[in-house]
Amino acid sequence: MLIVAPSQAADVGAAVRARLAGFAGFLHANGFGTAGSDSARVLETADRIGILDPRVLRWSLKALLCGRGDEWRRFDTLFDAYFMPPNKKVFVEHRATSAGVAIPTGGSRDGHEESPAAAADGSSSDDDGIAARHGASREESLASTSFRDLDQAGDARAMEALMRRFARRLKHLQLRREVRFHHGRRLDLRGTIRKSVGSGGTPFRLAWKTRRRVRPRLVLLLDVSRSMSQYSFFYLRLARALCGELSDVHCFIFHTRLTGVSEALRDPDPWRSQERMHLLAAGWAGGTRIGECLRDFNRDHGPRLVHSRTGVIIVSDGYDTGEPALLGECLATLKRRARRLVWINPLLRQPGFTLESRGMQAALPHLDLLTPGADLAGITLILPQIIDTLR
Amino acid sequence: MSLSGQRMNEVALLRAQLQDSGYIAEPPLAAALLLMFDLGRPLLLEGDAGVGKTEVAKALATVRKAKLIRLQCYEGLDVHAAMYEWNYQRQLLAIRLLEHDDRAVSVKEQDIFSERYLLKRPLLEAISCAEPPVLLIDEVDRADEAFEAYLLELLSDFQVSIPELGTIHAVSRPLVVITSNGTRELSDALRRRCLYQYIDYPTFEKELAIVEIKVPGAAGQFARQLVEFVQSVRRMDLQKRPGIAETLDWAAALLRLGIATIDGDGADRIVETLSALIKTRDDRAGFTREVIARIAAAC
Numbered sequence: 001m002l003i004v005a006p007s008q009a010a011d012v013g014a015a016v017r018a019r020l021a022g023f024a025g026f027l028h029a030n031g032f033g034t035a036g037s038d039s040a041r042v043l044e045t046a047d048r049i050g051i052l053d054p055r056v057l058r059w060s061l062k063a064l065l066c067g068r069g070d071e072w073r074r075f076d077t078l079f080d081a082y083f084m085p086p087n088k089k090v091f092v093e094h095r096a097t098s099a100g101v102a103i104p105t106g107g108s109r110d111g112h113e114e115s116p117a118a119a120a121d122g123s124s125s126d127d128d129g130i131a132a133r134h135g136a137s138r139e140e141s142l143a144s145t146s147f148r149d150l151d152q153a154g155d156a157r158a159m160e161a162l163m164r165r166f167a168r169r170l171k172h173l174q175l176r177r178e179v180r181f182h183h184g185r186r187l188d189l190r191g192t193i194r195k196s197v198g199s200g201g202t203p204f205r206l207a208w209k210t211r212r213r214v215r216p217r218l219v220l221l222l223d224v225s226r227s228m229s230q231y232s233f234f235y236l237r238l239a240r241a242l243c244g245e246l247s248d249v250h251c252f253i254f255h256t257r258l259t260g261v262s263e264a265l266r267d268p269d270p271w272r273s274q275e276r277m278h279l280l281a282a283g284w285a286g287g288t289r290i291g292e293c294l295r296d297f298n299r300d301h302g303p304r305l306v307h308s309r310t311g312v313i314i315v316s317d318g319y320d321t322g323e324p325a326l327l328g329e330c331l332a333t334l335k336r337r338a339r340r341l342v343w344i345n346p347l348l349r350q351p352g353f354t355l356e357s358r359g360m361q362a363a364l365p366h367l368d369l370l371t372p373g374a375d376l377a378g379i380t381l382i383l384p385q386i387i388d389t390l391r
Numbered sequence: 392m393s394l395s396g397q398r399m400n401e402v403a404l405l406r407a408q409l410q411d412s413g414y415i416a417e418p419p420l421a422a423a424l425l426l427m428f429d430l431g432r433p434l435l436l437e438g439d440a441g442v443g444k445t446e447v448a449k450a451l452a453t454v455r456k457a458k459l460i461r462l463q464c465y466e467g468l469d470v471h472a473a474m475y476e477w478n479y480q481r482q483l484l485a486i487r488l489l490e491h492d493d494r495a496v497s498v499k500e501q502d503i504f505s506e507r508y509l510l511k512r513p514l515l516e517a518i519s520c521a522e523p524p525v526l527l528i529d530e531v532d533r534a535d536e537a538f539e540a541y542l543l544e545l546l547s548d549f550q551v552s553i554p555e556l557g558t559i560h561a562v563s564r565p566l567v568v569i570t571s572n573g574t575r576e577l578s579d580a581l582r583r584r585c586l587y588q589y590i591d592y593p594t595f596e597k598e599l600a601i602v603e604i605k606v607p608g609a610a611g612q613f614a615r616q617l618v619e620f621v622q623s624v625r626r627m628d629l630q631k632r633p634g635i636a637e638t639l640d641w642a643a644a645l646l647r648l649g650i651a652t653i654d655g656d657g658a659d660r661i662v663e664t665l666s667a668l669i670k671t672r673d674d675r676a677g678f679t680r681e682v683i684a685r686i687a688a689a690c
Contacts, residue, residue: 033582060425194477200486
């Protein structure tokens, strides 16, 4: 690949350097977390190891520029694409269509983060009180509409306010491990002795310890199949607002297969985030195979995400084209791993809806809470119940 | 810019050295380790449990003839357990003993907060070794975010501030190997400071080489069958896929029971040893005699 004829070595040397320097930017454009300073590191590495052997260069740059498993798996194709020009175009275009935005190769993303939309979003958290009051007044008028097409900023604020309230009220779980604390009932002997060294061994000041408390981790599994299409966008936006409030929230959408959307939801550019969500949600709106999706979740993400302090919240209408026995089995597995299992069914309060569907029947025995909640007012009503269940 | 092909030779040499110390490394890992020596950056290893992440640090220590210092992370790990702690009991004792001493107060005070009363925990120990040690920070994802941030500070400056004593600079830069099982997402800041290596389950050839090195009794056709069996098990839909450690345990179990060949007829005896390979009840339920016979027959 990078073969140099001796007569043109100087020129080509500069060209090779430029090519190498652009690699980190190319990876960034393809969704890698590389930074500007990585270009210098690539050149430094190339200086050390030489570039005659493409294999060594590949292995070294892979170790240098990858940061996580998915980057690791995609690196080889991108490496080939970058250093073999005819293929390069394909990859950039692929990115452009999949994410709904075209980022120029080597360009920085700073422009996006400074976009007016992002700035407006940031300011909403500053005037906290106003947003909350504003949200409270909006809730009444929203109560009757069923979140089909909510795009105005005011509704987003109402959601944010609601999720902020949820995050604040979410009870901390008590752990056995103890931490030092400014007051308490149990004496921290070690800390007390430490403090008394300064006073010649006389314990004038006491140190205390208390049980450590943490918020539960939340995993959201959102059904975005066709039967849910009129609610799914609402729940996604709600999930996005929640992701903004709490750090340990993991969000997935499913229909006939399961997709993780936490990163799309956390995208700092709200327009791009919505665009990504929309593409993901609208892409395959079809039937639902809840059981299979939960099985995939248990297999691929369960061990990593779900532990004894995890609350799993499933949002689905329970209309399942898959095998109900499988759904029951997967929920049982999930229940064993998780702390609490909550199912929000938006159709629950609708006239004529019964829990007769086989999917719901299979699910019922494993749930800690089954609750309705199809709009903002409904969610507001059930929030205390959910908080109560998650503790 | 250097155009020499030296590096490939170095990679081959390091692989040979690692193999001598009992670790089979793939070329990319060896290249990453060399880069780690060059750039002085930590190496972050990710992968499923039991693929040999921790072993990398052990083999590295053997190859570099360096001391291995291990910090096992857990939830609630704090500075006092990871970095340093004052030996309060001895300090108090010293205060009592110094009461009738005629020396000036400031001298006494310096004595009480001197290194004699400092308990070095792994991180402080690692930066105060004369020869650069290998520092293994195991399962960093189990520690809290707060500890991760603290670790970042250490890994960028290699110095520690102790309020009573002042700043301690690293005598030598340790080779830092960090492992993660992915129970929690690590921060981007930590990832960016590290070289990265994802370690997958071994290929047939690699696993065979490992079995032949680690279990001297297993050789030839038996070792091939055994590894083929494990590779088939790993392709199944299991809750907990067996890692390399499980393969080695299982090989030892088979040898102990005097099983010298794996085939469909010996399924009954293989069942007895499966507890070394299959670690959950649900997975175990799937391994009936027939299933084992089928897999074994294909080996």
